[in-house]
Amino acid sequence: MANIPKISESEWEVMKVIWNKNPCSANEIIKQLEDSTSWKPKTVKSLISRLLKKNVIGFNEEGRTYYYYPLFDEKECARQESSSFIKRVYNGAAKNMLLNFIEDNKLTEEDLDDLKKILNDRD
Incomplete structure (x- = not known):
């Protein structure tokens, strides 16, 4: 990065x-x-x-x-900002951030399906 x-x-x-x-x-x-x-x-x-x-x-x-x-593309900047945020707020634990987000937001079935697909594709 x-x-x-x-x-x-x-x-x-x-x-x-x-x-x-x-x-x-x-x-x-x-x-x-x-x-x-x-x-x-x-x-x-x-x-x-x-x-x-x-x-x-x-x-x-x-x-x-x-x-x-x-001089940098938007995706690069967003990725770095996300990483910095996770380090600052969640002590680097992306899992805690995701759990917090999922618990505090109403996700549609489509959102859940998309998340499952992303997680399954990482294997």
């Missing part, structure tokens, strides 16, 4: 836009986030700057516009 820098919750929101539409400009990111957040354009640009400093995104310059693209 690549060593991906820690991404904050706010940075995740920016990354979701970049993963969904890349490359994209700061203005495109701002426009995508304006309905789901109350962030000012300056806030979004600060988040982009932080992601650049962390080397999570890169950019290409076309004229006076910067187009941002991810």
